[in-house]
Amino acid sequence: MVDPPNGPRHSHQAQHPSMFDRQSLRDRIHTAVSRTLAAHPPAAGQLYSITLALPEIHFRGLPQLRDCQSYWYWRQPEKEEYLFGAGEALRIDASGSTPIQHLAEAFQQLQARWRCLDPDHTAIPPAAFSGFAFVPQRPMISPWKGLPNAAIFLPEILIQQRNNRCSLCFSHDIASESRTELLVERWLALFDQLLQALDRKSGPPGQRTRLTRTRQQPDPQTWHALVQQAKESIRNSDLEKVVLTRQIRVEAQRRLDPGRLMATLDCLYPSSRHLAFRIGEHSFVAATPERLLACQGSQINCDAIGGTSRRSADEREDKILGESLLNNPKALHEHALVVDTIQHALTPICSRFEPSSGPQLLPLRGLQHLHTEIQGSLKPDTSLLQAAARLHPTGAVNGVPTAVASQWLAQHEALERGWYTGAAGWINAEGDGELAVLLRCALLDGSQAHLYAGAGITAGSDPDAEFDETELKLAAMLEALENA
Numbered sequence: 001m002v003d004p005p006n007g008p009r010h011s012h013q014a015q016h017p018s019m020f021d022r023q024s025l026r027d028r029i030h031t032a033v034s035r036t037l038a039a040h041p042p043a044a045g046q047l048y049s050i051t052l053a054l055p056e057i058h059f060r061g062l063p064q065l066r067d068c069q070s071y072w073y074w075r076q077p078e079k080e081e082y083l084f085g086a087g088e089a090l091r092i093d094a095s096g097s098t099p100i101q102h103l104a105e106a107f108q109q110l111q112a113r114w115r116c117l118d119p120d121h122t123a124i125p126p127a128a129f130s131g132f133a134f135v136p137q138r139p140m141i142s143p144w145k146g147l148p149n150a151a152i153f154l155p156e157i158l159i160q161q162r163n164n165r166c167s168l169c170f171s172h173d174i175a176s177e178s179r180t181e182l183l184v185e186r187w188l189a190l191f192d193q194l195l196q197a198l199d200r201k202s203g204p205p206g207q208r209t210r211l212t213r214t215r216q217q218p219d220p221q222t223w224h225a226l227v228q229q230a231k232e233s234i235r236n237s238d239l240e241k242v243v244l245t246r247q248i249r250v251e252a253q254r255r256l257d258p259g260r261l262m263a264t265l266d267c268l269y270p271s272s273r274h275l276a277f278r279i280g281e282h283s284f285v286a287a288t289p290e291r292l293l294a295c296q297g298s299q300i301n302c303d304a305i306g307g308t309s310r311r312s313a314d315e316r317e318d319k320i321l322g323e324s325l326l327n328n329p330k331a332l333h334e335h336a337l338v339v340d341t342i343q344h345a346l347t348p349i350c351s352r353f354e355p356s357s358g359p360q361l362l363p364l365r366g367l368q369h370l371h372t373e374i375q376g377s378l379k380p381d382t383s384l385l386q387a388a389a390r391l392h393p394t395g396a397v398n399g400v401p402t403a404v405a406s407q408w409l410a411q412h413e414a415l416e417r418g419w420y421t422g423a424a425g426w427i428n429a430e431g432d433g434e435l436a437v438l439l440r441c442a443l444l445d446g447s448q449a450h451l452y453a454g455a456g457i458t459a460g461s462d463p464d465a466e467f468d469e470t471e472l473k474l475a476a477m478l479e480a481l482e483n484a
């Protein structure tokens with residue numbers, strides 16, 4: 001499925017059982033959980049998960065949880081893939097000089113003590129969520145203050161839907177002797193809360209809200225100067241490409257509703273990865289076209305994206321725009337640099353690469369990118385998070401060469417990127433999972449939102465054209481926010 005240049009798609013609502021079915025569903029879950037706990041008593045030190053089949057429910061929307069609970073949401077509309085987790089069975093925060101490696105080690109330790117019970121034979125392993133900021137070594141400052149630099153989060157209750165099958169998973173970190181009846185009560189209460197949250201439909205967007213831009217950083221003149229400075233560094237140093245970013249703040253006429261926002265994004269960007277989470281006071285949302293990596297067994301898939309142009313509602317013009325992007329030497333060069341950084345990062349940890357045919361067009365609503373999919377086989381004993389630590393930050397969000405671009409940005413980019421251009425996603429108990437690059441995203445704060453967009457600067461960049469490209473990228477989330 002390819003995103004249309006414009007025009008909304010049909011929106012789906014979550015289907016969930018009637019009150020009558022609900023009681024019998026609850027009874028079935030109660031019995032299954034109690035029996036499993038009795039047959040396989042948890043022991044101190046275990047991370048204990050029970051997964052049950054849940055054929056009755058097909059999930060689509062973001063449940064409207066009350067009481068500011070933490071949650072994580074992942075969805076790829078095109079694949080009908082859905083994960084929603086709430087409550088914290090376990091959370092690991094990492095900082096210091098190598099936070100992603102730290103998470104990789106912590107996840108390995110966690111896997112060693114993870115007891116996964118699957119009485120219904122769902123074959124859907126329990127999963128944790130993980131993510132990190134663009135520079136996860138640096139403390140988070142406003143507006144990101146309070147979010148971890150990098151984290152793993154195992155929800156107490158998790159719903160997963162994939163390949164048209166749906167499962168419900170309860171998890172608990174068994175610190176000491178635990179009373180299993182209390183655990184059953186707690187999990188059932190969480191399940192009730194989740195069903196109630198599903199009942200609170202966000203409702204149709206109704207009237208659009210008007211968004212007023214209240215701040216931008218850098219301002220257009222400073223952007224102009226920064227692009228020129230970057231080009232000068234590209235002429236006079238080893239730097240070949242650097243990704244400069246902008247931040248804008250918008251104010252809506254009402255409180256922005258993440259549920260309505262995610263439903264709108266489902267319609268507008270069906271091929272993207274959709275993410276939302278709330279940690280403490282922070283609500284973050286994204287609909288990103290780019291995977292940092294996906295792992296299944298030893299198979300690894302990464303997206304190299306770089307080189308962008310607008311699209312047109314006129315089919316003929318749209319085709320011309322696509323073809324000229326595919327033949328644009330500046331865009332092709334910018335793209336090739338991204339492919340190089342990814343292959344360079346993967347070479348020591350992959351035993352084999354599949355030849356990639358690329359670049360191809362990745363058409364999205366309003367804009368299109370050059371895209372190359374890179375596939376390989378990870379060497380034995382290399383985990384998803386270890387691979388992520390090598391890959392991040394790619395040339396699509398940072399620049400080339402990696403270390404030179406990072407240093408250039410640390411010296412010249414004044415805004416705080418926070419988790420924008422970081423990565424986040426899910427990892428299951430078998431080590432499979434997917435992390436998406438956090439682009440086309442917003443940090444929500446009541447009726448305000450902070451939005452971010454960047455553009456790859458190379459020797460041939462024109463500051464105005466690069467500014468316009470960031471506007472195209474901002475438009476993705478701005479349009480969706482009008483319906484939130």
Ligand SMILES: C=C(O[C@H]1C=CC=C(C(=O)O)[C@@H]1O)C(=O)O
Pocket residue numbers: 243290305306307308369395396397439440452453454455456473
């Ligand atoms: C930094 C962003 O996009 C990156 C990813 C795809 C294409 C890009 C480009 O063409 O410049 C950027 O490198 C963003 O969307 O904020």
